[in-house]
Amino acid sequence: MSSYYARPVPGSAALKTCRLDADAALAGLEQLDAGQFERRRVGGDALGRAVIRDGFVPVLNQVFDELLPRLSPIEQVLYLQLYRRSYGEERNFCRVARRELCRDAGLSLRRFNRALAGLVRHGAVALLQRNRRGTFYRVRLPREISGQQPGSEVLLGRIEQTAEQPVRTRPERGPGRPRPAADRSHKMQPDDRPLTVGRAVEALSGLLPPAQRRAGALELVQELTAALEEGADLAAVYDEARALLGAGRFDGEQFARALRQRLQLDRAPE
Numbered sequence: 001m002s003s004y005y006a007r008p009v010p011g012s013a014a015l016k017t018c019r020l021d022a023d024a025a026l027a028g029l030e031q032l033d034a035g036q037f038e039r040r041r042v043g044g045d046a047l048g049r050a051v052i053r054d055g056f057v058p059v060l061n062q063v064f065d066e067l068l069p070r071l072s073p074i075e076q077v078l079y080l081q082l083y084r085r086s087y088g089e090e091r092n093f094c095r096v097a098r099r100e101l102c103r104d105a106g107l108s109l110r111r112f113n114r115a116l117a118g119l120v121r122h123g124a125v126a127l128l129q130r131n132r133r134g135t136f137y138r139v140r141l142p143r144e145i146s147g148q149q150p151g152s153e154v155l156l157g158r159i160e161q162t163a164e165q166p167v168r169t170r171p172e173r174g175p176g177r178p179r180p181a182a183d184r185s186h187k188m189q190p191d192d193r194p195l196t197v198g199r200a201v202e203a204l205s206g207l208l209p210p211a212q213r214r215a216g217a218l219e220l221v222q223e224l225t226a227a228l229e230e231g232a233d234l235a236a237v238y239d240e241a242r243a244l245l246g247a248g249r250f251d252g253e254q255f256a257r258a259l260r261q262r263l264q265l266d267r268a269p270e
Contacts, residue, residue: 028040057268066142067095071118078105078112081105093137094136096135098112099230125139126138132231197221200224204220219240223259224238249262
């Protein structure tokens with residue numbers, strides 16, 4: 001037999017079930033119309049009209065009615081944080097560091113990644129670019145997710161008319177001209193070219209067993225970009241990661257913790 005029992009909500013024991021119109025004071029408050037700008041004393045508090053005039057974020061009803069019911073609790077809180085930083089600043093995008101979002105949403109790094117993956121899967125958020133200042137997010141409204149216009153409630157900026165960028169094409173080779181052999185000497189040594197995250201991941205994933213390379217490359221991208229967002233130098237991150245992989249230490253969370261310890265980075269908020 002289970003020992004679980006329901007625990008009452010604090011304060012609920014003081015309430016009693018009664019008809020909605022039993023308390024004349026509360027019933028009168030519920031009947032106030034928009035033109036009656038007043039409050040009334042009830043039970044030691046003043047209840048009535050309260051209009052926020054400044055310091056607020058306009059949130060569409062469709063966000064609450066159409067989108068949030070389809071999201072998990074952690075996806076809801078992350079979406080609202082991104083909404084605050086985008087539409088709260090009168091734009092449909094924002095750039096923010098992962099660590100800042102974890103802190104303000106009260107999420108651990110693992111839960112943040114799970115929530116972000118869910119928002120991307122629902123089409124509510126798109127990741128467009130990442131640098132040391134954070135990730136560039138496109139935040140979509142519920143009707144945009146379904147392929148519709150946001151609606152008359154949203155005032156959109158006009159689209160700037162710019163010249164179309166030319167498409168780069170490869171020069172054609174003459175008949176009989178052999179294809180130049182690909183130089184793969186840099187595959188394991190990216191130091192001869194400017195180091196980027198992509199080249200670092202390409203070289204580091206070559207140190208993994210073939211069965212782990214595809215999934216390992218995704219984890220390497222996450223760990224390298226997370227370190228860069230916290231101010232680490234890419235060359236230092238690459239050197240430390242290569243030393244760990246060379247010692248055969250690539251086992252998910254333990255690799256991430258060891259890399260952060262070597263780089264002397266603070267742990268992500270739990």
